[in-house]
Amino acid sequence: MGDNVTFWERLVIGHPVCSDWKQEVEGSIYHLASVFFVLGCMGGSGYFGLLYVYIFFAISFLCTSLWAWMDVCAADVFSWNFILLLICIVQIIHLAYQLRTVTFDKEFQDVYSAVFKPLGISLTIFRKIISYCNAEVVTLERDHCYAVQGKTPIDKLSLLVSGRIRVTVDGEFLHYIFPLQFLDSPEWDSLKPSEEGLFQVTLTAETKCRYVTWRRKKLYLLFAKHRFLARLFSLLISSDIADKLYALNEKVFVDSGFRFDIRLPNYYHRALPDQEPSTTPMIRIQISP
The missing domain is CATH 2.60.120.10 (Jelly Rolls)
Structure with a gap:
């Protein structure tokens, strides 16, 4: 338990305070990677939304890999970002296959x-x-x-x-x-x-x-x-x-001149007398007394 307390104390309050921040910036490639990562986080849902996200993530991880290779010279940083780049490429290929152009008649x-x-x-x-x-x-x-x-x-x-x-x-x-x-x-x-x-x-x-x-x-x-x-x-x-x-x-009439409503079999109303005769064939229903 004491080791755990020591570890957490070292992690929270025992670490050295950054009294002297680095003055020079990390370079344009690093900041470009951060910009593309932020743009990738703005993607939507669905196939096109996922394609958008993975494309920007892939560009971001590519820039980070180049930054780790050329500026930082850190093999672990380069390896992790390169693996993430490959994962994004696989996802892009899969989504592009799902959204490939389909030719129909x-x-x-x-x-x-x-x-x-x-x-x-x-x-x-x-x-x-x-x-x-x-x-x-x-x-x-x-x-x-x-x-x-x-x-x-x-x-x-x-x-x-x-x-x-x-x-x-x-x-x-x-x-x-x-x-x-x-x-x-x-x-x-x-x-x-x-x-x-x-x-x-x-x-x-x-x-x-x-x-x-x-x-x-x-x-x-x-x-x-x-x-x-x-x-x-x-x-x-x-x-x-x-x-x-x-x-x-609309085509159902009875012989007595009433319009028959098939939605309400027990209800029908008289057609307006000033209606122009329709040229469309009508169904005539004979109502038995």
């Missing part, structure tokens, strides 16, 4: 910029969504069907990039699907991962269309590994279904 770039980037999804995560699920861009010619009612199996999820799709059931028009909307979000939401089913509507291209498609089973495997991607797609699909329901609601 134009359709993938459009989907990322319009849908995933605003939600804060990085290119690294988007690359997993594309590559792991073998996503592909498919062209659908005019008047060709993406799905046929009662015949086409529900085995994929597709997002329209360009063109317009007409949705019909038993030959009756339901609604259109426009770019950046899912082609089969209701079908996706209606089935569990282990279930199989057939389309209950027909989807026909009114113009030449391009869409991005993922295989259903591949997506479920990806969701099992990355739960936040499952929540992300659930949010996107739910929002897409809601948009389709609202679009469908």
Whole structure:
């Protein structure tokens, strides 16, 4: 215990007081290293923030290593700073690999910029969504069907990039699907991962269309590994279904001239008499007495 007290006393109050400070400065390299170290401490979070931090730390440790080699001539100071420099270089290489430029088709770039980037999804995560699920861009010619009612199996999820799709059931028009909307979000939401089913509507291209498609089973495997991607797609699909329901609601009329609200099945109100007749096909519902 006495040795410990002696040590701490020597450390706190027993050391010699600096009565004569060194007059000459350490040199510009040492001060430059300190400046770069301070700049490195100002980095943010995320991949780009870490890349910023390690780049400035690497420059700082490089300058300190040069200072220890040329001015101080201290092997231990040089060795430690050189080791820290190597660690920073390894981290920079790793981060640069994570942020390397990823080349996508134009359709993938459009989907990322319009849908995933605003939600804060990085290119690294988007690359997993594309590559792991073998996503592909498919062209659908005019008047060709993406799905046929009662015949086409529900085995994929597709997002329209360009063109317009007409949705019909038993030959009756339901609604259109426009770019950046899912082609089969209701079908996706209606089935569990282990279930199989057939389309209950027909989807026909009114113009030449391009869409991005993922295989259903591949997506479920990806969701099992990355739960936040499952929540992300659930949010996107739910929002897409809601948009389709609202679009469908605007086209629903009954024979008596009342507008039927599909959100409130027991409530409907009369359409305004001065409304101009719409050229958009309407769904007419016959209310039984």
